[in-house]
Amino acid sequence: MPRQGLTKIRERILRFIHEQKEDTGIQPTVRDIMDFMGYRSTNAVSIHVNAMIKSGHLLKVPGRARNLHITEKAKLELGLSEQVPLLGSVSAGTGILAEENVETYLPDLGGGESFVLRVRGDSMKDAGIYEDDLVYVEQKALPRNGDIVVALVENEATIKVYENHENVIRLIPRNSSYKVQSFNSEDEHRINIVGVVKHLLRRY
Structure with missing residues (x-):
């Protein structure tokens, strides 16, 4: 499926979130994503996360620290969906x-x-x-x-x-x-x- 508005960086972030959930059973935090991407602050992660929430690739669940979930739309575009x-x-x-x-x-x-x-x-x-x-x-x-x-x-x-x-x-x-x-x-x-x-x- 065509990737609608996904940059390579955002695709890496989505795949990391998916793999962490598959491997550990829990969602990564923003700081986990920061460490994985090699960023120096969480602000850089937040820019990408907020953009992907707006585009429908991520869902943020209020009230939880590990609250980022990739959507079915994102899974389809990345070939991760069944x-x-x-x-x-x-x-x-x-x-x-x-x-x-x-x-x-x-x-x-x-x-x-x-x-x-x-x-x-x-x-x-x-x-x-x-x-x-x-x-x-x-x-x-x-x-x-x-x-x-x-x-x-x-x-x-x-x-x-x-x-x-x-x-x-x-x-x-x-x-x-x-x-x-x-x-x-x-x-x-x-x-x-x-x-x-x-x-x-x-x-x-």
Whole structure:
């Protein structure tokens, strides 16, 4: 997942907090972080900590000395999480994993950098994908003909069967009420293949 606003220094601090919790079972103090980073005062640590609290990478629990906890957002960006975000929607304008799109987090079923998308509409019903189903999408997977993909078409997310023949991409619905969408090289600005659907989850 892309690192949103994380410098290398702040990434080191987050990884240190995570490793200390994993190794010792307790959170490090600001002074522990100061010693680890080689700073001469806690003020330098506080600048980074406050910035990461503001960006949503750290959570500070009031009333405790060891009160710094890295958030699920930070774990996702650092590849430390065993969960993936469930998105209620996908929009190119705000970024795929923009915080405002995240409804909650679900267990990671594997498959690289992934997210879960809630299905809207019935264009894939004949493939057994229905409204409100959840699909696990692998972002960096290269689509092959016949794969079910999530694509952004003019800033709207769609789930369709992918085909590419002679540099013409076709997004094929599995519902005869919908039309096939075709894109040639001149349409590259209109379409972005976000990822390949790897798993389907239905809640009853």
